[in-house]
Amino acid sequence: MLHENKIYLASKSPRRRELLNQIGIEYDLLLLRDAPPRGPDVTEVVLPGELPYDYVSRVTQEKAAMAWKVMQLRKLQPRPILASDTTVVINQKILGKPTNQEEAVAMLTQLAGNTHHVLTNIAVQHMHGLDTVTHTSEVSFAPLTEAQILAYCQTTEPYDKAGGYGVQGVAARFISNINGSYSGIMGLPLFETCKVLRQSGIFIP
Numbered sequence: 001m002l003h004e005n006k007i008y009l010a011s012k013s014p015r016r017r018e019l020l021n022q023i024g025i026e027y028d029l030l031l032l033r034d035a036p037p038r039g040p041d042v043t044e045v046v047l048p049g050e051l052p053y054d055y056v057s058r059v060t061q062e063k064a065a066m067a068w069k070v071m072q073l074r075k076l077q078p079r080p081i082l083a084s085d086t087t088v089v090i091n092q093k094i095l096g097k098p099t100n101q102e103e104a105v106a107m108l109t110q111l112a113g114n115t116h117h118v119l120t121n122i123a124v125q126h127m128h129g130l131d132t133v134t135h136t137s138e139v140s141f142a143p144l145t146e147a148q149i150l151a152y153c154q155t156t157e158p159y160d161k162a163g164g165y166g167v168q169g170v171a172a173r174f175i176s177n178i179n180g181s182y183s184g185i186m187g188l189p190l191f192e193t194c195k196v197l198r199q200s201g202i203f204i205p
Contacts, residue, residue: 005203007124008076010067010083011187015168019188020082025197025204030067030081041066044085044096052089052119057134060085060121064132068125080126080200086187088163090116095163104153107164112144112174116163120184122193126200133196135189137180139167144174 008030009020020027032041042062046055063083071081088095090110098104115138123132152171158164165171167178167185181189194204 006079007197007200007202008067008071008079008081010063010081013084013187015166015187016084019183019186019190019193023190023194023204025193025202027082028079030071030076032063032066032070041070046094046096052087052092052094052117053134055094056085056087056119056121057132060123061130061132064123064125064130078127080124080197080202082193082197083123083125084120084188086118086120086162086185088116088118090114097160097162098158098164101153104158104164105149108144108149108153108158111141111163111165112149113141115140115177118163118180118185120181120187120189122188122196124196124200128200131196131199133192135181135184135192137178137182137184137189139175139180139185140177141174142176148174 006026009016009027010030010032012031042059044059060083064081067081067083095107098107118137118139119134121132121134123130155170157166157169157171167175167182183190198204
């Protein structure tokens, strides 16, 4: 077993913190830059021709590797580092986080009345290497009116979430069916997370 059974979480997502708290995982935040003046430590730009599965895996592993480097540069106590990335995919098209109301409306319009996939990759960097897994869930939305979509996009909920919605928020009333992991759609599939953390040396009963 390593250190004091604690990890670093390389994520700003309050939902991932909530999920780790739910299952009793102790962590400290190890946050990467995402803004000027020097720009982000890891960009989330989709590469030309990159498939959704490859994209979410690459971004997560880059986050984990960069966080490990930051841990070493800061001379922090060595611990496993958990990074994760979630992307929403419909018809093989990646839907990122909307930056304005127009983008949010366009995303929700695509999702309405259709089934899409939510891919969440977990990567744990530790002393002996990297363990990673991607979980996929299917989410079906009921048909929505333009008024419903606009009203939702006038809230603050869509704008820090892949695909422009949060399964744990108001958008839950739009979701007719889920096949997969609810926590994975939130941003961290907990069964798979526990499995990968155990592989890194974290004791989880």
